[in-house]
Amino acid sequence: MTTPASIVTNKQEQTHQEYLRAERLQESAHRQSLAVAESYNEPEDQAFVDAVSVVTLK
Incomplete structure (x- = not known):
């Protein structure tokens, strides 16, 4: 039985x-953010994230 307390x-x-x-x-x-920031490819990775974010927000 279901009681108010439960x-x-x-x-x-x-x-x-x-x-x-x-x-x-x-x-x-x-x-994940730290991994991207510390990556050798950080500029390209960030550009990708920014591009995806813009598409998602529209």
Whole structure:
């Protein structure tokens, strides 16, 4: 049987899981950003990222 307390607990767990996913996404994006910045091909890589970003934003 679903009780109000179990609904709150489930919602808290869902919120916590979403927070953890967002945190892992942020960490991954940061690692990838550093890899691009430290790359020998950084200017070409950044030009590609900029081009893709412009297309995505339109």
